[in-house]
Amino acid sequence: MTLTVEALSVRFGSTPILRDVGGLRAQPGELTALIGPNGAGKSTLLRSIAGIERYSGQVSLDETLLDSFDIAERARHVYYLPQDSGTRAALSVFEAVLLARRTTHVSDRRHDLQRVRHTLQSLELEAYAERDLGQLSGGQRQRVAIAQAVVREPRVLMLDEPTSALDLHHQLQVLEWLVAMARERNMIVVIAIHDLSLAARFSRHMWLMGNGGRVQAVGTPREVLTEARLREVYAIHAHVDWPADEPPRVTPLSATRSLGGTSSWQNF
Ligand SMILES: Nc1ncnc2c1ncn2[C@@H]1O[C@H](COP(=O)(O)OP(=O)(O)OP(=O)(O)O)[C@@H](O)[C@H]1O
Secondary structure, three states, X not given: OOEXXXXXXXXXXXXXXXXXXXXXXXXXXXXXXXXXXXXOOHHHHHHHHHOOOOOEEEEEEOOEEHHHOOHHHHHHXXXXXXXXXXXXXXXXXXXXXXXXXXXXXXXXXXXXXXXXXHHHHHOOOHHHOOOEHHHOOHHHHHHHHHHHHHHOOOOEEEEEOOOOOOOHHXXXXXXXXXHHHHHHHOOEEEEEOOOHHHHHHHOOEEEEEEOOOEEEEEEOHHHHXXXXXXXXXXXXXXEEEOOOOOOOEEEEEEEOOOOOOOOHHHHO
16 A cells, blocks of 8 residues: 655646655655755645545555545545644543544454553553643643554554654653554554655655655665755765764754845845
8 A cells, every 4th residue: 555646736826836746655654754944845745644634636545546535534544634633622631532533443442542642652651641631741742642643543644743842861761662663553654754864764755845845855764864865955074974874974064154035024
């Protein structure tokens, strides 16, 4: 089962946001990283794959176009967790994650309870299981949102900046766990992420979007993350190191020019 995107375009009103985005593949059992500067269209792309945005083009799972699923079916197979999505509903952490599980699974209750407990443990949330959502810190709330997404067990799980509120320990812990989970459950996991060192370390495959809503490169982290490409797409000088005995490192050194052209205030 491969997720494929071809010839995908999205407009907001008369403004093109994604232009002929294609050649994207994501495989089960692997983590795919979606990277690119602010406004490149990463969220729009993930939202389109999930069927939340209207688009022209093809998004398919193997030979099946996702458009051929009805809304409920598509939501069961493909789940998108937006950026900053933690909820403050009047529920405990345990209740919130169990509720998410039961929106897609009506299986054996004992099995569901076990799955929720196990997921909370994996995300180091078991100590907060009885706590109300409104009483969590930002990072705890983000981990609950990830738990809610994962217990749904979609075939394609897309997470928009899932580590943006996390401390260094939890960034590593969550990404390690997502990699292991993708492998164990044979899920396609796509994450949008700004930290290129983490993206290089944890993903097997990368999609790089550039300004203008176009794909700039796809491939392994080594193929995609070259210093020349970072200069072109992110307008930065950076060192990219692939040490044999340590994780890869992308070190931004300086910004080279403004991203996205002349700013309007310069016209005054
Ligand atoms: N509802 C909307 N109406 C009009 N334009 C929009 C709308 N939502 C997003 N955009 C524009 O679409 C472009 C792509 O936005 P998107 O959120 O997909 O980018 P992104 O790559 O996820 O950015 P970031 O890294 O900042 O999260 C941006 O220029 C944004 O201003």
